Amino acid sequence: MSGIIAQNVGRHGGLIKAPSGGGGAWTLIQTQTASASADISFTSGLDSTYDEYCFKFINLHPSDNDIVFQTNFSIDTGSNYNVTKTTTNFEATHNETGTSGFKYGTGDDIAEGTGSQRTGLIGSDNDESLCGELRLFAPSSTTFVKHFMARTQSYYGGAYAWSNFMVGYCNTTSAVDAVNFDCSAGSIDSGTISLYGIG
C-alpha cells in the first residue's frame, strides 16, 4: 500500500484498503432464527476463508422439556451428519435451592462415535433457554483433525443454572463443511444461532 490508502489504515474515516478479513476480525456470515424448527443447519460459509468459526447461541428455547441440545458435523455439505468424534464433557451446576455440582459427564462424551454430541441441557418453561457458543478451528483442513470447543449456559430442570463445557475433535482429515444443531426430542421452538468467521 502507498499514499492515502496506507495512511488511512486503522483510521476512523476516509477510504482505506479493505482488511483481509473483510472489515474487522469477526465477520458475521449468517444468522438463523428458529421457529419450531426440527433442526438448524449451516451448510455454507464453512471453508478456508477463516482459520476459526464461532457459532453463537442466543436464547434457544425447546418445545419439549429438559431436552439435550446437541451438535453434529458433516463432510458432504449436510447430506449426512455423522463425522467421527472424540469428545470430553464436564459441567458446573447450581440450583435455586443451593445445591451445586462439578463433575465430568460420564456418558455425555463420545469415543470415536458418529452420533450427535451433547452441547447443553434446556427446559421448556417460558423463561428457560440456552446461550453460549461453539468454536470450530480450521474446518477445511485436509491434514489435521478439527478441534471444536463449546461452552453453554442454560436454565434447566426448572431450577438449575447449568454450565456445560464440551470439547473435542472431528477425527477426520476430510474438510468439515456443515454443522447441524437439534434437540434430543421435539423442536427448537425459538432462538437464534449466528455464525461468525474470525479472520
Add this chain to the structure above:
Amino acid sequence: MSGIISQNVGRPSGLVKAAAAAGGVWTLIKTLTASADSDLSFVDGTDDVTLDATYPIYVFKFINIHAGTHAADFTAGFRDGGSAYDATKTTSTFYAYHNEGDSATGLTYASHDMVQGTGFCQIGGDAMGTDNDQCCSGTMFLFNPSSTTFVKHFMVNMNTLTEADYSVNEYTAGYCNVTAAIDAVQFKFDTGNIDAGKIKLYGIKDS
C-alpha cells in the same frame, strides 16, 4: 454510503469506507506460521507486532499446532525486560480427558501448574503426538500487558489430540507476578520444534 464504497462493505479486497471503530473491535495484528521453527515470538515493535498500551486485551489464537517431536508439551514464556522470557508466574491448570478407546475419562487438577516459576508455562498441547493429523488448537487471553501497576493475568483454553489418542481439554490461567510491562511472548515446545501451525495475535479495543 453509496456506489462502489457501499458495495465493498465487508469485502476482503478493494477500497472501503473506514468503519466507525476503525475496522472492528478485534484487530488482527500479526500471524506467524510455523515451519519447523524452534519457537514463535511476538515482540512489541518488531516485525509489525504491537504488544503495548494500544489494546487492553490481547488474544492469541493457536491453529492446528503440530509438534516436531513425539510427546512434546506446548509452552509459553513472557518477557518483562531484557531479552529473556522469564517473567515470574503463578498458575492453575485443570483438564478433562477422554481417549478414543473409551477406556479413560476424567476431570482433574493438573500437577504442571507453577508457583512463582520463571520457566516456560505449559498451556495445553500436552504430550502431543506427531502423527500427521495430530495437533492442538485454542485461545490465550493476555490482559493489560503494559501495566506497570498490576500483575498480568492470562487465560488459556486448548484442546489437544495427544500421542496416546486422547482428547485433552485444558484450562490454564495465572498471572505474571511482575509490575514491569510484558512486551513479548514466546511459544515453543519443551522439546523439539513447532513443525507446523499458525499463531495469530489480535488486539481488542475498549474505546
